[in-house]
Amino acid sequence: MPVYTRESLVNAIEKALALGKGRRFKQSVEMIVVLRDIDVKGQAGKIREFITLPKGRGKELSVCVVGDEELAVKAREAGAKIVLTSQDLQGLSKKQAKKIAGQCDWVLVRTDLMALTGRTLGPALGPRGKAPIPIPASANIPALIKRYMNTVVARVKDQPQIMVPIGAEDMSPGDLAENALAVLSVIEQRLPSGAGNIAKLVFKTTMGMPVEVYR
16 A cells, blocks of 8 residues: 555645746756665665656657667657767767767667767766666667656665656646656665655655655
8 A cells, every 4th residue: 555645645746836836947846755764875775767757757858869770760760869870979079978968868879889888978978877778779769769758767876865857847736646656656666665665755846845745
C-alpha cells in the first residue's frame, strides 16, 4: 500500500503551483524525496534510475544521437537535436564539445562509438551529469527519441535525498501526481526498506516555495 495517496499528492502540488506563480518563464515542477537511514556513500545510496514519465515532461527536451550511416539518417528524420558521426567526433574541439553538451539533454550513442564519444564529448558531458546512453545499431530511433523526451533521472548525489522534475507548471495537478507516483514507485523498489526509507516528500516549482506532502 502506498505511503502517500494520490489525493495527498494533488493537494500539495496545487499549493506548490499557487505559491510559484508569477514568473516570466515556464517553471518545472520538482519533487524532493528526503531519505532516512541511507548512507549516500554505501550501496543503498547508489541510486540512479531512468524513469519515463507517463504524462510527459511538459516541455520539449533535446535528444542528440551519435551514430553512423543508417542510424544517423533515421535520427535526423526522427527530430534529433544534433546528430554526430564518428568523423564529426574526431574533429571536435573542446569549445565545440562544450557547446554540444550544453544543447543536449540526452545523448544516445551507438554502442561501438561509446569509447570515442567518451574521449571527445565525455569531458564536457560529465560535469553536466549527462552520461551518454549506449544504444544498439538496430535500435528503433524514433521510439527512443520520443521516450527520452519524457524521461528523468532519479539519483542520490551528496545528500540523502532525490530531487527530480515531474513536469511543468502548466500541466494539471492530476497529471503531475501521476508522474510523481511513477517516480515514487521506482524509488521505493530501490530502497532497502521501501517506503520506510522515505522521511519526507516535498513539491516545488523552480523558483517557488517548497510544500510538504502530509500522509
